[in-house]
Each structure stands twice: as C-alpha cells, then as structure tokens.
Amino acid sequence: MCHQPTASKNMSSQTTNATSVFSQLNVFGHKKVVYCNDEATGLKAIIAIHDTTLGPALGGTRMWPYKTEQDALKDVLRLSRSMTYKAAITGLNLGGGSAVIIGDSRRDKTEALLRMYGKFIKNLNGEFITAEDLGTNTRDMEYIRMETQHVTGIPESIGGSGDPTPVAARGVYMGIKGCLKELYGNDNLAGKSVAVQGTGHVGENLVKLLRDENAKVYISDIDEERLGRVAKKYGAQAVAHNSIFDLDVDIYAPCALGATINTETISKLKCSIIAGSANNQLEDEQIHGSLLLEKGILYAPDYVISAGGLINCYSEIAGFSKKRTMHLTENIYDAIRNVLKLSKAENISTIEAANKIAEKRIADIKKIKTSY
Ligand code: NAD
DSSP, X not given: OOOOOOOOHHHHHHHHTOXXXXXXXXXXXXXXXXXXXXXXXXXXXXXXXXXXXXXXXXXXXXXXXXXXXXXXXXXXXXXXXXXXXXXXXXXXXXXXXXXXXESOTTTTOOHHHHHHHHHHHHHTTTSEEEEEOTTOOHHHXXXXXXXXSOBOOOOGGGTSOOOXXXXXXXXXXHHHHHHHHHHHSSOOOTTOEEEEEOOSHHHHHHHHHHHHTTOEEEEEOSOHHHHHHHHHHHTOEEOOGGGGGGOXXXXXXXXXXXXXXXHHHXXXXXXXXXXXXXXXXXXXXXXXXXXXXXXXXXXXXXXXXXXXXXXXXXXXXXXXXXXHHHHHHHTHHHHHHHHHHHHHHHTOOHHHHHHHHHHHHHHHHHHHOOOO
C-alpha cells in the first residue's frame, strides 16, 4: 500500500487557506484527529478518522520524515478521506482513517515507539484499525499487535492474512477486464498490449496474470535487475522506464508511483485504457480526470481498482477464507463497470463518477444506522 507522500492538488489547494486544524477538518468533513505525543519513546503521530458511517475506520500507518507538522496533517487528512471512498465503493463495511508517524523509518523506528503508538490505537476502542503503509511493515504490525488487537496485515504464521499483493494484483486484473468489457464488449486479454510500469510486488503478480492470458506485455522499472528477471520469467518485453509513455499499447497499467498521469503524459499516451494499482495516479483529480474524458481514454479510478489490499485486510478482520477474499476481489470487475457506465451516462470523468457512487452508498447507509 505504499507510495511517496504527495499532497493531492485538490486537497492542498483547499486546505492552504484553512487557518486552524478545525477548519482543515471541515474541508472534507473529517470526524476526528488524534495527536499522539510521547517524549520517552520519541513518538509523534497523527491519527485521522474521516468517516465511520459504514464501520470502523481502517487505514495504513505511514512513517515518513515530514518537513513540517502541517505536511504530515495534510497527508493524513488526504489519505484517510480516500480510504472512506475506497471502502464505500468496494462495498465493505469500513470507514476511512489513516495515520502518520513523523520520523525516519530507518533511523527512528523502535519497538517501544511502535508499542506506544499501539497503546494510542487501543485507546480508540476499535474506532480505528491500522495496517502497514510506506515506512512500516508486517514486523511493525506485530509490535503494535502486542498492545492492541486493532491492527491487520500481520503474518499468516500468527493468524493474519499474509501477503496482500497477489490479492491486489488480482483486483487490478479484474478491473482491466471490466474496462475491456465496457470498451470492446468482451473481456479477452489475448492479443491486447499492456504497458506495466513498475514490476514490484503488485506489478510482478499482474504481469503473470496478463501473460497467462497471452496478453503482449511491456514492462518498465528503475530497478534494472528486477526488470530483467521479471521479463525473462514471464516472457514480457522490457523497455526503458522513461519511454513507457511513448508506447503504442491498448492499456497503460501504472503500478509504481503516484501522479504519473498529468498534462505532459496525457499528451503522449496512445492507450485507450489506464488501469493500474498505483495510488493517486492523477496529478490533479479534476483537471486530469476531465482531460482523460475529453481524450476518450477510459481511466479506472485508482481507489476502485486497487482495493484488493483493503479487501485482504477486511477479510482478516472478518475471518474470511482465501476463497471468499478472492471472490470479493473479483467484484472489482463490476465496480469498475458501474463507474464507467455512470461516467458515460452523465458525461463526467470516471473519478467524479466513482466519488458519486461512493458518496451515495454512505448517504444510503446513514439512513439505516447511526455512526459506528
Ligand atoms: P513495490 O515497491 O513493491 O513496487 C514498486 C516498483 O516500482 C519497484 O520495483 C520500483 O523499482 C518501481 N518504480 C519506482 N519508480 C519507477 C518508475 N519511475 N518507473 C518504473 N518503475 C518504477 O510496491 P507495490 O507494493 O508493488 O505497490 C505498487 C503501487 O501499488 C504503489 O503505488 C502502491 O501504493 C499501490 N498499491 C499497493 C498495494 C499492495 O497491496 N502492495 C495495494 C494497493 C495499491
């Protein structure tokens, strides 16, 4: 679930003028922000709970050396809000939350700091459940687990759901198929060309699924050794990482960093579908969502297509079998198709359509129950 923190343009522009923490919470209707401070362990963390209409807020804990506390707050507010939307559109009974620990994960992370952080989560009595993110890993989740049960993404060996990346990749694969169905009337991948940017945990699993169905796959990665290994293993064609946007392919699958879809890359892209796992793919939701609509490129909104990791966490809490987890993940096919249909019917960008669907589910469920 990791990517470098980049404040979304929409969020940052709307929070720049906000003068207090309360006014920043009002921008997107955040419910609660908890500042965790412990001098003895050096813990400085912020937990943001955006919405709990659908269930307890679930989201990753990111550890990053933010330059300012304001940067950390912006990141956690943006991340927690997107978790609300991701859970809502995926049909999960989860709210949206997130946390950031201010510090360098290679230098400042200790067992004591993580366990103290776990105590703060415990004090929230289940309103917030966490998982790993950039700068944290399954080992860290084990430390947090020593203080609170409200943590997921722990190793299979101690009763967790284990590696979420095959599930995340399966979701992306189903999302790609949903896009193909909308565009061509069938979801066959055989003979289609796909450019996968990033052959890390999710990317490699995706390449395998695509090659199993005889898609022509181009791959790029800044890690040359990894690139060569994945190309050889699955019969994919390696390309230089700076030439990925020049390829004449049917599908571009961003599986590396965020913000790769911007004015410059959109002018180069020749694909008819963008569908990948990376978080925050659009540099600016409104501007680039609309540009893609104008250009006739189907964009599978990142938070919809990349929900496999969250589904994996949800299954861990709910005690679902692997089979049920995969079944839930396959629903991403229909979720994407619903988004594309609404976008077409109302001539709005796919990200706008996804937001509408997510907001409608939250509003509908609000009618039948009070907050968690
Ligand atoms: P990862 O770190 O394992 O892989 C990322 C890969 O991208 C690495 O191999 C890296 O070398 C490569 N890369 C970095 N910059 C690049 C560039 N400019 N061009 C080409 N390759 C580049 O990460 P991951 O777990 O596979 O996740 C990939 C993306 O999917 C991230 O944005 C992540 O937030 C998102 N995501 C992950 C999960 C999950 O379960 N891991 C779930 C949902 C979304």
